[in-house]
């Protein structure tokens with residue numbers, strides 16, 4: 001369970017988050033929506049403590065991690081997989097080593113076992129056989145999927161996806177949506193999915209949260225979201241529908 | 245790795261923050277030398293990179309410096325009939341001063357800048373964040389490994405530079421100033437006392453800290469995208485060079501206190 005209470009974060013004079021409250025229950029997939037620049041990526045980074053909140057409390061599995069040091073965060077981070085919006089692959093090592101990163105760092109697995117695991121997660125994202133390629137030789141969508149494989153490799157209990165389907169064709173996006181759903185169901189993973197892709201949101205989400213003006217302005221089930229009469233949400237959905 | 249955010253501080257404030265962070269980074273990276281994992285492969289790889297990047301330029305710089313040193317002092321002291329001391333002058337200047345300082349400056353320009361650029365681009369492309377998100381410590385994985393590699397390689401490069409400089413000076417003395425080889429050899433060896441070897445090797449150890457930590461710190465604190473990477477790279481060369489001169493001066497002071505009056 002992840003519980004965020006009254007999270008504040010600003011950069012210089014720009015107040016990005018001004019009191020976010022959110023709870024993600026065990027095994028649930030929370031979809032976070034919001035306009036570009038509303039602070040969705042910042043929120044994910046705050047959960048992993050890649051940056052620290054100005055105020056507020058973050059509770060992960062009954063532990064208040066708000067004041068944790070880097071060292072104390074290690075076991076918390078080992079439970080979590082993060083797909084960065086920018087993929088953030090290590091560009092000095094190949095795909096194989098990128099995906100194997102946490103396995104090499106934190107397990108005593110043999111080369112053979114690691115290769116098998118890498119092959120397995122790459123096949124989840126439909127990218128078998130690119131192990132030897134360098135990240136700079138991949139397309140944008142391929143980078144995203146390698147990064148997703150890297151996030152899955154260590155079998156995290158929490159998965160934070162930052163725009164998993166952005167930049168993918170509809171067919172590949174569908175595979176990724178199914179993967180997110182399957183991962184959650186098969187391994188009882190708790191997930192947060194930041195997305196602008198409404199098809200994806202409705203496919204994977206158990207609950208929706210909309211970030212607007214620095215706070216969660218809507219929180220509820222997908223059906224409640226659809227039924228909302230809030231003019232912003234109505235327009236948000238209408239714009240999404242125009243394309244579909 | 246907790247960062248203090250520089251909001252609208254003046255140059256003094258920024259300087260103080262950089263100094264503090266550099267100091268913290270020094271302590272942390274040294275502390276992590278003694279914890280697992282050791283990242284042995286990464287250290288070897290870094291040692292190789294440092295050697296490959298800087299060996300030829302160190303050889304070139306020190307060889308020519310040795311030759312110039314012999315020429316300049318040769319013509320000057322020949323007037324006093326003290327030509328026989330050229331070997332002594334070249335050897336002492338190279339081992340005590342020019343070898344360590346020139347090697348360090350060259351390595352700061354090649355390796356230090358490379359470290360700042362590499363870590364800087366990792367920072368702005370979120371690779372450092374990714375590393376932290378995957379529960380590894382970037383200071384241990386990136387900074388400590390580079391520090392160890394430089395601590396090993398810079399003294400080795402310095403010794404090579406010293407030797408090449410002395411050889412350069414010797415060639416000029418033999419062929420241009422007409423000195424005798426065995427005489428040159430014996431005066432050179434007599435001139436070098438144990439303390440010169442010691443001071444000559446203490447310097448590269450200190451300079452290795454400067455190059456590694458300044459490069460890493462400026463790389464890791466890069467902001468502002470690709471342009472920021474360029475700034476960090478230049479800053480790292482400037483800052484390390486100034487610190488190398490400053491610490492060279494301080495070390496010479498300390499050595500004199502230790503050896504001359506002791």
Ligand SMILES: Nc1ncnc2c1ncn2[C@@H]1O[C@H](COP(=O)(O)OP(=O)(O)OP(=O)(O)O)[C@@H](O)[C@H]1O
Pocket residue numbers: 011014016034035036037038039040041042043085
């Ligand atoms: N490291 C940082 N330093 C300064 N400002 C930042 C930093 N990271 C994010 N911001 C600012 O915080 C705000 C929110 O950024 P964030 O990346 O969370 O947006 P987002 O909701 O993920 O947008 P998008 O949907 O476009 O990805 C932006 O105004 C951005 O400029």
Ligand SMILES: [Mg+2]
Pocket residue numbers: 040041042085162
């Ligand atoms: Mg974002």
